[in-house]
Each structure stands twice: as structure tokens, then as C-alpha cells.
Amino acid sequence: MSVDLSQGMLKDGALKGKVIAITGGGTGLGRSMGEYFLKLGANLAICGRREEKLQAAKEEMEASCGGEVLPFVCDVRDYVNVEAFLAAILANFGKVDVLLNNAAGNFISPSERLSPGAFDAVIDIVLKGSKNCTLAFGKHWIENKQTNKTVLSVVTTYAETGSSFVVPSAMAKAGVSAMTKSLAVEWAKYGIRFNAVAPGPFPTKGAWSRLLPGDMGKKLNAEKEVPIRRVGHHQELANLAAFLVSDFAQYMNGEIVIIDGGEWLQGAGQMNFLDVVSPEMWDWVGKATRGSKE
Ligand code: HXC
Numbered sequence: 001m002s003v004d005l006s007q008g009m010l011k012d013g014a015l016k017g018k019v020i021a022i023t024g025g026g027t028g029l030g031r032s033m034g035e036y037f038l039k040l041g042a043n044l045a046i047c048g049r050r051e052e053k054l055q056a057a058k059e060e061m062e063a064s065c066g067g068e069v070l071p072f073v074c075d076v077r078d079y080v081n082v083e084a085f086l087a088a089i090l091a092n093f094g095k096v097d098v099l100l101n102n103a104a105g106n107f108i109s110p111s112e113r114l115s116p117g118a119f120d121a122v123i124d125i126v127l128k129g130s131k132n133c134t135l136a137f138g139k140h141w142i143e144n145k146q147t148n149k150t151v152l153s154v155v156t157t158y159a160e161t162g163s164s165f166v167v168p169s170a171m172a173k174a175g176v177s178a179m180t181k182s183l184a185v186e187w188a189k190y191g192i193r194f195n196a197v198a199p200g201p202f203p204t205k206g207a208w209s210r211l212l213p214g215d216m217g218k219k220l221n222a223e224k225e226v227p228i229r230r231v232g233h234h235q236e237l238a239n240l241a242a243f244l245v246s247d248f249a250q251y252m253n254g255e256i257v258i259i260d261g262g263e264w265l266q267g268a269g270q271m272n273f274l275d276v277v278s279p280e281m282w283d284w285v286g287k288a289t290r291g292s293k294e
């Protein structure tokens with residue numbers, strides 16, 4: 001490997017002075033991105049539904065990365081809760097510069113086994129939650145004529161392609177992608193940028209326990225689905241996210257940036273299944289296909 005992928009990429013102080021709100025920032029990828037934002041000089045507000053998780057995250061993140069982390073219990077499905085999260089951020093930091101829509105719910109299931117409530121459980125966290133946060137923060141910025149603000153959302157590659165067995169998540173993430181591209185244009189005049197990241201497999205407890213429970217992870221081997229034969233390092237996503245929310249990315253607006261080692265393309269290319277053909281078999285194929293001229 002040519003670089004140490006656990007290292008940050010941006011220069012010191014790249015996010016100095018920024019206040020960044022991360023939904024679901026106490027665990028998994030939200031936490032990893034938050035830790036890097038802190039190291040780059042930002043202060044954070046993190047929310048989730050579990051107070052102890054958030055409090056522990058605050059203490060650990062401040063100790064290891066510096067900066068200040070404001071933990072706040074907020075269910076993003078509830079607009080009034082989201083307004084309270086925003087109010088707490090403003091009371092503590094006086095402003096907010098970045099919203100990272102990261103909170104999500106998901107699990108694998110055949111769709112015909114899902115109750116209406118199961119669909120809603122996922123769609124409400126992902127789509128309604130991202131809408132609630134974006135609307136509350138956006139209204140605040142617009143009403144107060146604050147510019148140079150940005151919203152980054154975490155979607156998935158299957159927001160574009162669709163996917164079996166995670167249909168509520170695919171529907172909801174597709175909606176978040178549509179929101180990103182729509183508001184990138186509509187709210188550009190207010191000085192608010194919108195982008196999204198679409199990660200491939202990045203191991204987290206939250207995702208792996210719901211998408212590859214038990215020993216499914218070992219049996220199904222996520223690395224095999226990625227052309228470069230590995231899963232993502234959290235720092236790789238953090239590097240991309242830090243760039244996208246930084247002022248260095250002011251010309252990035254309305255992008256859905258995929259970071260998946262080529263995973264979705266491996267599933268998409270019609271002839272990709274030929275990867276299993278051996279060199280000897282390719283020798284034969286060469287002769288056979290040339291011979292097809294006769
Ligand atoms: C079928 C299920 C279910 C399951 C819950 N339900 N889990 N149905 N299979 N595994 C049903 C319940 O029976 C109930 O139906 C309804 O869904 C609501 O369930 P609750 O447990 O009350 O919901 P809630 O407490 O709101 O929890 C939401 C959750 C949970 C989504 C179910 O898993 C959660 O809190 N997740 C948050 C974290 C998370 O999911 N992280 C992973 C993100 S990974 P009824 O009929 O009674 O209403 C990710 C990766 C994407 O997004 C791409 C990877 C490549």
C-alpha cells in the first residue's frame with residue numbers, strides 16, 4: 001500500500017472555526033467522520049436517540065481529537081426534536097455551518113415479510129429525518145441571511161440502482177439523493193451547497209449486525225464483491241467528507257460521490273462474470289473468437 005490509509009489527508013486547520021452537526025454522530029461512520037473534523041479544527045454537535053452513547057462519545061472524542069463536542073438526544077423523525085437540537089447548537093456555539101445527514105436505520109429482509117410499520121421505521125429515519133434536519137437548518141440559514149453553509153448527506157450506491165432485500169432503505173436513500181440534487185440548485189442562491197457521499201462496504205457494528213448478522217459476514221465475504229478486494233477504511237470516507245464540507249469544495253454542488261472500490265460497477269457490468277475464466281480458458285477463447293470469422 002502506497003500511503004497509510006489511517007492518516008488524514010487535509011491540511012491542519014482545514015475546518016478551523018466550523019461548527020458541524022452530525023446526526024447519528026455517536027457511532028460508526030458518523031463518529032469516524034466527526035473525529036477527523038475535530039482534528040481539523042471544527043467543533044461538533046452530535047445527536048442520536050441514546051443518551052449514554054452520546055455522552056461516552058463526547059468524552060472519548062474530545063479526549064482523543066480535541067475540540068468541543070455537544071451531545072444532544074434527538075430523534076430526527078420528530079421535527080420539534082430537530083428544532084430543539086438546532087436551538088441547543090445555537091445556544092452553545094452561536095452558529096452552525098455544516099449539517100451532516102448521517103443517521104439511518106436499515107436491516108435485510110424479503111419485502112413481503114415486512115409490515116407497514118417496518119417500512120416506516122426505515123423510511124422515517126432516513127428520508128423524513130434528513131428532510132426534517134435539512135428543512136430546519138436551511139430555514140434558519142435563509143431567514144438569518146447566513147451564507148457559506150453546506151449540507152452533506154450519506155446515501156448508498158443502491159439509491160441509484162435499487163436493491164433487493166433493503167427496499168425501504170433504497171427508497172429512502174433515493175429520496176435523499178433527489179433532495180440533494182434539487183436543493184443544490186434551488187438554494188444555491190442562499191449560499192447553501194448540497195452534496196452526498198455514497199459509500200460501499202465500510203464495516204460498522206450498526207450496519208454489519210443488521211445487514212450481515214451472525215456469521216453471514218464470514219460466509220458471504222463482502223470483500224469479494226469489491227474489485228479491489230477489500231472493504232473501506234473509515235479514514236478514507238472521513239477524508240472525502242472533510243473535503244466536501246470544507247471551503248476547498250466550494251465548487252462542488254449537487255454531487256453524489258461514490259466511494260466503494262468499484263463495488264457497484266462490479267455488480268453492474270454485463271460481462272463482469274467472466275472474471276472467473278482461467279488464463280488457459282482465455283487462450284482457448286482467443287482462438288475460438290478469432291476462428292468465428294471463418
Ligand atoms: C423485519 C423488523 C425488523 C427486522 C424491526 N422490524 N426490525 N421487521 N425485520 N429486522 C419491524 C418491527 O417489527 C416493527 O414493526 C417496526 O419494524 C419498527 O420496529 P422498532 O424496533 O420499533 O423500530 P425502531 O426502534 O424505530 O428501530 C428502527 C430500526 C433499528 C431501523 C428497526 O434497526 C434501528 O434503530 N436502527 C438504527 C441503526 C441502523 O439501522 N444502522 C444501520 C445503518 S446501515 P411493526 O409492524 O410492529 O410496526 C446502512 C447501510 C446501507 O444504512 C448500505 C450498506 C452497503
Ligand code: NAP
Nearest residue numbers: 024027028029048049050075076103104201202204206207
Ligand atoms: P450506525 O453506526 O448504526 O449509525 C446510525 C446512527 O444513526 C446511530 O448513531 C444511531 O444512533 C443514529 N440514529 C438512528 N436512528 C436515529 C433517529 N431516529 N434519530 C437520531 N439518530 C438516529 O451505522 P453506520 O454504518 O455508521 O451508518 C452511518 C451512515 O452510513 C448511514 O447513513 C448509513 O446508511 C450509511 N452507510 C453505511 C455503510 C456501511 O457500510 N457502514 C454503507 C453505505 C452507507 P441511535 O441508535 O442512538 O439513535
